[in-house]
Amino acid sequence: MLRSDDFLVREMIDRGLASPEDVDRARAEHPDLDVASALSEAGVVSSRDVALARAVVCEAPFVDLSRYDVSLQNASLLPRAVAEAHTAFPLFVFDEGAVIGMADPLDFRGLDQIRQRLGRDVEAAHCEPGALRELINRAYRRTVESGEEEQESRVSEVDANDPVVATVNDILASAIGDGASDIHLGPDEGRVHLRYRIDGVLQARQAPARSMHDAIVRRVKVMAKLDLTQTRKPLDGKISFAHRGETVDLRVSVIPTVWGENVVIRVLRRAVEIKDFGSLGMSDELAWSLGETLTKPHGMILVTGPTGSGKTTTLYTALSMLNSPERNFMTIEDPVEVRLPMVRQTQVNAETGLTFATALRSILRQDPDVVLVGEIRDRETAQIAVQAALTGHLVLSTLHTNDAAGAVARLRDFEVPPFAISSALLGVLAQRLVRRVCEVCARPASCDASELTLFGLDASRAGGLRVGTGCPACGQTGYRGRLGVYEHLRVTPRLRALIARDASPVELGAAAREEGLTPMWRDAAAKALAGVTTLWETTRVRADDPADAREAAA
Numbered sequence: 001m002l003r004s005d006d007f008l009v010r011e012m013i014d015r016g017l018a019s020p021e022d023v024d025r026a027r028a029e030h031p032d033l034d035v036a037s038a039l040s041e042a043g044v045v046s047s048r049d050v051a052l053a054r055a056v057v058c059e060a061p062f063v064d065l066s067r068y069d070v071s072l073q074n075a076s077l078l079p080r081a082v083a084e085a086h087t088a089f090p091l092f093v094f095d096e097g098a099v100i101g102m103a104d105p106l107d108f109r110g111l112d113q114i115r116q117r118l119g120r121d122v123e124a125a126h127c128e129p130g131a132l133r134e135l136i137n138r139a140y141r142r143t144v145e146s147g148e149e150e151q152e153s154r155v156s157e158v159d160a161n162d163p164v165v166a167t168v169n170d171i172l173a174s175a176i177g178d179g180a181s182d183i184h185l186g187p188d189e190g191r192v193h194l195r196y197r198i199d200g201v202l203q204a205r206q207a208p209a210r211s212m213h214d215a216i217v218r219r220v221k222v223m224a225k226l227d228l229t230q231t232r233k234p235l236d237g238k239i240s241f242a243h244r245g246e247t248v249d250l251r252v253s254v255i256p257t258v259w260g261e262n263v264v265i266r267v268l269r270r271a272v273e274i275k276d277f278g279s280l281g282m283s284d285e286l287a288w289s290l291g292e293t294l295t296k297p298h299g300m301i302l303v304t305g306p307t308g309s310g311k312t313t314t315l316y317t318a319l320s321m322l323n324s325p326e327r328n329f330m331t332i333e334d335p336v337e338v339r340l341p342m343v344r345q346t347q348v349n350a351e352t353g354l355t356f357a358t359a360l361r362s363i364l365r366q367d368p369d370v371v372l373v374g375e376i377r378d379r380e381t382a383q384i385a386v387q388a389a390l391t392g393h394l395v396l397s398t399l400h401t402n403d404a405a406g407a408v409a410r411l412r413d414f415e416v417p418p419f420a421i422s423s424a425l426l427g428v429l430a431q432r433l434v435r436r437v438c439e440v441c442a443r444p445a446s447c448d449a450s451e452l453t454l455f456g457l458d459a460s461r462a463g464g465l466r467v468g469t470g471c472p473a474c475g476q477t478g479y480r481g482r483l484g485v486y487e488h489l490r491v492t493p494r495l496r497a498l499i500a501r502d503a504s505p506v507e508l509g510a511a512a513r514e515e516g517l518t519p520m521w522r523d524a525a526a527k528a529l530a531g532v533t534t535l536w537e538t539t540r541v542r543a544d545d546p547a548d549a550r551e552a553a554a
Contacts, residue, residue: 086110281483382414435479
């Protein structure tokens with residue numbers, strides 16, 4: 001009589017996943033395991049291969065849990081003890097029935113017990129056992145059902161069994177684990193929305209119940225040492241959160257809205273590896289050009305772009321390249337995101353009066369050679385920074401402008417005289433971030449004629465285009481990671497003269513291109529044609545003028 005293992009072996013052999021010799025070797029190497037586990041341990045098949053074959057043998061549908069977002073409402077229908085005892089979870093629940101994800105679809109006793117608990121007809125679907133156990137853990141970390149209030153948190157706390165504490169810990173840990181840069185938790189009239197910003201794009205996650213929102217906000221306020229009685233004005237705070245042996249700094253912003261307080265949490269990792277300009281996505285030519293500008297003994301170098309465009313990472317990379325015991329490096333930041341050796345780093349503290357301007361005045365009395373100012377955001381800071389650049393210091397800082405030439409106009413807005421800008425400014429690097437195509441699921445992109453026309457391409461130029469189809473590694477987005485796209489304005493004698501006579505940004509931009517500046521959208525288009533990103537990602541940095549857009553791709 002054939003056992004279920006025999007049917008499973010036959011199915012895997014028929015599917016070409018294993019040979020009879022593989023089966024014999026796996027059984028010999030792992031005699032204590034069932035054949036499927038033995039084949040997996042021997043590296044012949046993956047757990048997913050086994051799960052797909054078992055689903056066929058059991059005549060049950062297969063559910064890929066990498067595409068499933070855990071449902072807290074479904075978790076509340078089934079006791080955790082039952083779910084763990086049978087490695088089962090209600091994936092889809094309807095008025096007339098439910099689909100139960102199971103590690104063993106032939107566990108009829110478990111199905112009977114679940115049917116009685118749910119009071120519905122049930123159908124078994126097969127899932128990878130490891131993925132299913134992880135889903136069960138996630139689901140019951142966020143909810144507590146009557147009669148079973150034992151909760152587990154990923155981070156130990158004094159009151160970690162409290163459901164609100166467990167929910168907040170799970171939200172924070174999940175965001176950090178997914179590589180999110182920001183966490184958005186906001187209420188509507190009847191529900192709460194939880195989203196993580198990953199690779200610059202907001203992605204929805206399973207949110208807690210609307211009834212928990214106020215308690216979650218209070219818990220976040222306690223962690224950030226904010227005033228619990230203040231619910232009608234914006235609040236800002238900070239949290240140090242321990243996650244898998246790493247301390248992660250979180251910057252908290254709470255603001256009242258018509259349906260309750262909205263929370264946004266910025267994730268600031270301390271353990272960021274600083275490499276070189278090439279690792280950020282700069283071409284060899286650009287990296288050399290920027291590196292040559294950084295060798296100047298004094299002057300000002302600016303990095304511009306919107307919030308979240310990687311400006312600080314670029315400045316840290318520049319500092320790490322310049323760092324040496326022979327020079328005194330000092331920074332003023334808000335906040336200090338990465339600790340650098342031999343660099344004296346100061347964090348802005350508005351409550352004590354330590355602003356960028358006051359800190360910069362004090363730092364200039366510390367005999368610095370290189371000064372990094374996290375951001376020039378007011379007239380006083382701009383004027384002191386330019387003065388420092390004119391008096392023998394190399395000053396690095398950031399501005400919020402759309403392109404490199406716009407940095408000059410921005411300094412003028414801060415009432416810095418044109419002659420001072422002309423004398424102090426060495427160069428401006430403008431940048432944005434675009435998403436990388438996921439290398440796991442990348443394939444050649446097929447564009448129709450209208451898309452190619454929009455980007456100024458013909459079929460002969462589109463051979464290197466790639467797109468990600470979506471896979472578990474990239475969360476089904478087709479993208480994984482980001483890289484920078486840049487334009488570098490070097491202040492040549494011609495540009496210095498134009499700045500001194502107060503030329504317009506349009507005139508400066510045109511002259512800079514004639515002097516060798518490669519516009520940012522050209523850099524983005526080149527990366528798309530090389531298959532590193534996609535054409536549609538380049539629209540983030542494309543010029544407003546359609547003619548310029550076509551020139552970017554051409």
